[in-house]
Amino acid sequence: xxxxxxxxxxxxxxxxxxxxxxxxxxxxxxxxxxxxxxxxxxxxxxxxxxxxxxxxxxxxxxxxxxxxxxxxxxxxxxxxxx
Ligand SMILES: [Zn+2]
Ligand SMILES: [Zn+2]
Numbered sequence: 033x034x035x036x037x038x039x040x041x042x043x044x045x046x047x048x049x050x051x052x053x054x055x056x057x058x059x060x061x062x063x064x065x066x067x068x069x070x071x072x073x074x075x076x077x078x079x080x081x082x083x084x085x086x087x088x089x090x091x092x093x094x095x096x097x098x099x100x101x102x103x104x105x106x107x108x109x110x111x112x113x114x
Pocket of ligand 1: 040060
């Protein structure tokens with residue numbers, strides 16, 4: 033029996049029939065909801081990304097924003113933001 037691989041973002045098992053992405057010890061579902069920037073939620077599939085503590089970021093700017101924000105005050109994505 034192989035160990036189940038769990039998605040770092042959503043915490044669900046990545047099954048054999050769902051595509052996954054791996055980087056070192058971290059794994060994600062290969063979908064825009066799981067493999068996206070932890071700050072701006074931009075899709076990172078086939079994009080350059082930064083990894084910090086298992087969290088994905090699209091840029092040092094996003095990483096810095098996340099680093100300097102209290103976790104419980106971190107803004108949620110707003111699809112109507114201008
Ligand atoms: Zn996932
Ligand atoms: Zn970002």
